[in-house]
Amino acid sequence: MSPSGALNPSPRTLDIHSVEEFDKLVGAGAASMHGWHAQSLDLRGRSRELGALDAQGAIFLGCTFDDGTEDSLRSRGALIFPRLHGIPFNPYRGTLYSATELYQNIGSSEYEATLDARVYEWSILPRQRASLDATLAAALHDHAIGDALDELLVEGDFADSGLVGVMGGHAAQRGGNDFAEAARLGRLLAASGLRVATGGGPGAMEAANLGAYLSGLSDADFAVELEALAAVPGYRPSITAWARTAADVVRRHPEGTGSLGIPTWFYGHEPPNLFATHIAKYFANAQREAILLELCNGGIIFLPGSAGTVQEIFQDACENYYGAPETITPMVLVGREHWEHRYPAWPMLQSLAKGRPMGGRIFLVDSVEEALAVVSAPPN
Numbered sequence: 001m002s003p004s005g006a007l008n009p010s011p012r013t014l015d016i017h018s019v020e021e022f023d024k025l026v027g028a029g030a031a032s033m034h035g036w037h038a039q040s041l042d043l044r045g046r047s048r049e050l051g052a053l054d055a056q057g058a059i060f061l062g063c064t065f066d067d068g069t070e071d072s073l074r075s076r077g078a079l080i081f082p083r084l085h086g087i088p089f090n091p092y093r094g095t096l097y098s099a100t101e102l103y104q105n106i107g108s109s110e111y112e113a114t115l116d117a118r119v120y121e122w123s124i125l126p127r128q129r130a131s132l133d134a135t136l137a138a139a140l141h142d143h144a145i146g147d148a149l150d151e152l153l154v155e156g157d158f159a160d161s162g163l164v165g166v167m168g169g170h171a172a173q174r175g176g177n178d179f180a181e182a183a184r185l186g187r188l189l190a191a192s193g194l195r196v197a198t199g200g201g202p203g204a205m206e207a208a209n210l211g212a213y214l215s216g217l218s219d220a221d222f223a224v225e226l227e228a229l230a231a232v233p234g235y236r237p238s239i240t241a242w243a244r245t246a247a248d249v250v251r252r253h254p255e256g257t258g259s260l261g262i263p264t265w266f267y268g269h270e271p272p273n274l275f276a277t278h279i280a281k282y283f284a285n286a287q288r289e290a291i292l293l294e295l296c297n298g299g300i301i302f303l304p305g306s307a308g309t310v311q312e313i314f315q316d317a318c319e320n321y322y323g324a325p326e327t328i329t330p331m332v333l334v335g336r337e338h339w340e341h342r343y344p345a346w347p348m349l350q351s352l353a354k355g356r357p358m359g360g361r362i363f364l365v366d367s368v369e370e371a372l373a374v375v376s377a378p379p380n
Contacts, residue, residue, distance in 0.1 A: 013037055017094050017151070022046070026053070033058035033078070039144065040092045043069070061140075062092030084137050088118045091140035096148045097281050099250070099274040106247055111239040111271070116281075120268030123283065138283040146291070149280045153295065157258055157278070161195040164375050165296035167312045168204025168303030170270055175230030179207045182303055183226065185334075185368035186211025190257045192376055197296055198276065200261025202235050202242070204303050206273035213256035213275040214249075225249050239271050246274040262292045293319060299330030299361075299375045301368075304338040313345050320358040332363045332371045339364060 016022050016038040025036075026049050034057035043050065047066045056077035063080070065073075070080055084091060102116040111117050128134045152158050166185060172178040186196050186208035196212040198205040210229075214222050228249060235242040250256070261276025266285035282288040293300065293316050302313055313333070320328045331349070333339045339346040346364050353359040363374050 015039070015147070016041065019043065019046075032056070037061070038063055039147075040090060040094045047072075062090060081140075084133065087134075087137050088115065088122050089137075089141060091137045091144065093141070093144050094148060096145065096152060097272075097279040098277070099247075099272070099279065102272060102279065102281070103243055103247065103274060106240070106243050111243060116272060117239075120265050123265050123268065142282050142284055142287060145280050145282055149291070149295075152260075152278055158195055158260070162193070162298035162375075163195045163197050163260070163296050164189055164298040165197045165292060165300035166204070166208035166303065167199065167300060167305065167309050168208070169305035169309060170201050170203035170205065171234075171306075172203040172207060173233040174207075174226075175233050178204065178304060180226060181368055182207035183211035183222075185301065185303070185371060186213075186259070187215045187222065188368060188372045189375070190215035190259070192372060194298055194375065196259040197292065198259070198261055199292060200263030200272050200276050200279055200281070201267070201270045202273055204305065205261070206246075206275060209259050209261055209273055209275035210249075212259040213277065214253060215257045217253070225252075235271055243271065243274060250274055262288055264288045289315065297329060299332065301332045301334060301371045301375065302339075304335045304342075306343065310343055310345055313349065317349055317352055317358070317362075320361065321352055321356060323358075325357040328358050328361050330361050330363065330374055331358075332365060332374045334365055334368060334371050336364055336366055 013035045014037065016025070016036055019041055022038065022041065022043070030053065032054035034054065036058045038059070039061045040063065042064045044064055044066050047069045050065070050069055051072060054076070055073045058073070058078040059081070060073070060078060061081045062083050074080055081092070103114050106114060122128065123138070153163070166182065166189075168182055169178070172182060182204040189196050190212040196208055198208050200209070214225060217225070229245055232241045232245045256275070256277065258277040259275070260278050260280065261272060262280045262282070263270070263272040264282050264285045266283065272279055272281060289312070293312065300316055302309055313331070316331055320331065333346055333349070349362055353362050365371050365374065
């Protein structure tokens with residue numbers, strides 16, 4: 001599998017991501033679709049072209065055809081995975097999510113009516129997680145998200161960018177110091193040319209994505225937006241009110257700096273934040289956690305948090321502990337009091353790193369500026 005969780009493509013297959021790409025191949029004189037994988041394409045109006053091509057060995061996932069074309073393709077050796085009915089999401093989607101898609105009409109409707117909420121509701125229906133249809137749909141979906149994430153990082157907007165993870169507690173409240181510091185860190189990272197990646201949820205995750213998104217604002221204008229968000233400190237008791245204040249900020253600043261959020265419907269009670277411009281939302285939490293840590297080639301900054309953040313520290317530490325020296329990335333823990341005394345992860349991390357190549361890549365700092373300096377510095 002690739003770092004994003006998609007199965008590694010065979011060198012003998014060709015992924016077709018758009019109708020334009022299909023048309024270009026046909027226009028260039030293609031005679032066979034052997035090894036073509038077409039995903040979520042509307043191929044209506046192209047029955048003549050499809051009929052003229054050798055279909056043996058082609059795979060179509062969730063595509064739409066003119067009447068009769070599916071039967072023709074199947075009879076000529078193509079494999080067609082149909083659209084799945086009764087499922088509120090597209091398991092064959094070809095792109096990552098955006099906040100606009102997940103929170104469509106949040107300004108006039110309650111959160112419960114959004115796509116994000118409807119998918120979570122579907123996922124927790126009685127016996128749903130044991131249902132073969134549901135398991136298949138979720139697995140296909142997560143593979144498609146991994147494929148889209150690969151495209152973003154390899155040839156999309158984030159290609160050749162240093163990706164720095166920011167981990168921290170979901171409980172950080174808007175208007176509080178922890179939230180403001182996480183937002184400031186996101187601003188500093190984005191302003192230095194690094195891309196921010198988070199778990200995509202509320203609290204410190206939202207703050208880091210927010211800081212990156214509004215990194216082009218002056219300090220004064222940024223402070224105004226922080227204050228506006230503080231009117232609704234958290235997503236409890238109302239996700240709707242929490243999301244609407246964020247949507248208002250996005251409407252005032254529609255051209256923010258891009259960042260990545262990787263949330264999960266496994267924790268559906270924690271909504272995704274609206275400031276990550278690219279959202280890779282998974283059903284499988286373990287897969288999502290591993291992918292987030294794996295993709296952060298610029299290192300990971302751990303802000304004060306509790307059980308979830310501690311888990312992420314040692315999951316990342318395990319990767320670095322066993323990794324080849326060339327693959328080890330910085331681990332930066334922010335807050336000496338927090339990580340030495342309240343949750344003493346730092347002494348354990350030091351013990352693990354002693355005598356290992358990762359020993360020179362772990363850091364304990366007290367400020368987000370120090371954290372930025374660590375991940376910005378070239379490796380020794």
